[in-house]
Amino acid sequence: MTISYNWLCDYLPVKPTPEELSTILTRIGLEVESLEKFEAVKGSLAGLVIGEVLTAEKHPNADKLRLTTVNTGNGEPLHIVCGAPNVAVGQKVVVAPIGTTIYPLDGEPLTMKKAKIRGEESQGMICAEDEIGLGNSHDGIMVLDASLQPGTPASEVFKPAQDYIFEIGLTPNRMDAMSHIGVAKDVCAFLNNIEQTHKYQVQLPEIKALPKADAPLSISVTIENTDACPRYSGISITGVQVAPSPEWLKARLTAIGVRPINNIVDITNFILHETGQPLHAFDAAAVKDNAVVVKNLPAGTPFVTLDDKERKLDAADLMICNGAGEGMCIAGVFGGAHSGVSDNTHNIFLESAFFSAGGIRTTSFRHGLRTDAATRFEKGVDISNVVFALQRAASLICELSGGKAASDIIDVYPSVKVKTQVETTYNYIRKLSGGNYPDDKIKNILRSLGFELLAETAEGFRVSVPFSKPDISLPADLVEEVMRIDGLDNIEIPSKITISPALSAQPDAESVKEKVADYLAANGFNEIFTNSITNSKYYTPEVLETAVKMMNSLTVELDIMRPSMLETGLESVAHNLNRKNEDLLFFEFGKTYQVLEKGYGENNHLVLYLTGKQTAETWLHKSSPVDFYFLKGFVINILKQLGYKQFVWAENTEAGLQPAWDIKVKNQVVVTLGGVPAAKLKQFDIKQAVWFATFNWDKILGLLQKSDNFYKEIPKFQAVRRDLALVLDKSVKFAAVEAATRSVKSSLLQQVNLFDVFESEKLGANKKSYAVSFTFLDPQKTLTDKEIDSVMDKLIKTFETQLQAEIRK
Missing domain, CATH: 3.50.40.10 (Phenylalanyl-trna Synthetase, Chain B, domain 3)
Structure with a gap:
């Protein structure tokens, strides 16, 4: 909201300085974000004076210049070289003496200095209107009323408007302050509160009787x-x-x-x-x-x-x-x-x-x-x-x-509106505000703001709300009015606060979020925040069937609540790529929305976006582009950060990614990851590969709440590793090896890892070899070879039976 100081003062019974008024407005909740001086004419004609041309003779060294002497009412006349064709003896003109700064309509400000023009001294300038910001004409110098006295400041003659402008940061509920008279009412209420009086009232403008037309026009x-x-x-x-x-x-x-x-x-x-x-x-x-x-x-x-x-x-x-x-x-x-x-x-x-x-x-x-x-x-x-x-x-x-x-x-006005009534107690106002307001102060403030006291008891009162304050309907609203008019900075801050500690479920959701965010930021990721309102054109008709549509969209491009996180993130990726920022690691915590059979649903997500190169190119190492396995590494590390070490991989044919994989924990899909298809990238004019992973954060947190493995003590006993080389059909994925390993129930087996893949005709047609490591650990004691061999034998039999694997010796 923009407020003019001069305009506001028209309605005030007193005239504080702009700085005092700025302080008052901020104290009563109308925060002044800026206070700037306004000048209708730049410089406000400071230093310019009225002069009288005494002589005007031809310049001896220039045909178009004249040598003039000008009386400026300050002793000796000034010698000024003038190039205007209309300068003449006896004229009253605007003069810029030496030291005066003029502000032309076009160009930079110019400060007058003593100069020689074609060999003749000039002690200032006789001004045209465009040279001092009074108009657009440059046909000649300004010729003024002959009755003006030399030496009169030009600012007194032209009276250029000057003002101070307040930019007030209004909260959305303060429509009563969206006018100069509305702000003036608050200022008067503040002054009344300072002096505990009602003498300060807004000076409303006089409305004159309207002249009557000869012929009526009835509408x-x-x-x-x-x-x-x-x-x-x-x-x-x-x-x-x-x-x-x-x-x-x-x-x-x-x-x-x-x-x-x-x-x-x-x-x-x-x-x-x-x-x-x-x-x-x-x-x-x-x-x-x-x-x-x-x-x-x-x-x-x-x-x-x-x-x-x-x-x-x-x-x-x-x-x-x-x-x-x-x-x-x-x-x-x-x-x-x-x-x-x-x-x-x-x-x-x-x-x-x-x-x-x-x-x-x-x-x-x-x-x-x-x-x-x-x-x-x-x-x-x-x-x-x-x-x-x-x-x-x-x-x-x-x-x-x-x-x-x-x-x-x-x-x-067919149905006259009735004023809202609000009832409250003095103790409620003091308790909610934290201010020890006397009863009379509370009533005085509300009366000054236009509230009418309808009923009063020793404990409280009932007031009618002025129509200028449609946002007020609750006792808490009255508390706000009292607090701000008395001055928000008058609320005492207690020296100590007594609280009772609250117990929350563990692990704390915010702590988990911060832990993952710290890990990603430490590994070069930047966090982004994208708009949860997006464009429906990004989505297929099938997706839009359950999308939450905006009833009053700001623009046609922002008409639905996002059903997935991918598209809003791709907007940020495209924005960066268009500015040559091509190596991107982004993460975002956000929500998606959908229509349910009954009402609406929203889900929390953590998403990753990767594109460009893994690392910067150096003389020692060539850079390689990010790929599925680069993304997979971060996903696995995040799950491990959260305490999960056992999860199931499954291909996903409906995720809209190529390739697309799900990661399941306790038979629940917690992560979907893969590559963004070319058709989707084309929607955003992205010409390089983008890899995407979305964590179902609600399920992540739900599983953590039921888990006791978020914090674990470091084991005291040594882990043991065993390796196997499995010869398998090329169609067998490592996920099948992991699934077969999990089918062997053993509390000792802690981890399975693929560390090498070998393919050769020597293995046989359509065969490949997986080199797999198995890590064993008993947190209670040191393992023996017999215990480990027993589990390894079971694993070998399982691989041979379920995967038709051969064990390379």
């Missing part, structure tokens, strides 16, 4: 959808002259970053930022049959908005229509191309209304129209402020455009 108002529009007010004004706004109005809007357009539109924008109430002005010629109807139009109805784009309306979009049923404006969001104020407008119908916050928010997001009006309506404007803002705007329009009121104010 009726009908609300067909009173749920979406509980209140609608308007007035007809005739004889307006659409023209540029006066300088004071332009300066107010320009200071807060709003571009002036014309006096009518500028006044509606001014009232928006003054009161927080959006307004809209219609060209009365577009209000056919002199009737305004607030209603919904059929779905698919085309409507051309102010930006000349045709939009298809939804049946839920509330519209402001004329008597012929034609849409003139998307209510509370955006005006129409054919009903707005133009240079040819002479009669207007001015609207001020209250629209349902939910409906405006839905329509605004649906059409991608995030306007200032929609931003305020969707948070809930002050329904009691509708007519005041209309009167204020009508008064300014009549004053600045020459218009006259051609009707009384129409106010259609």
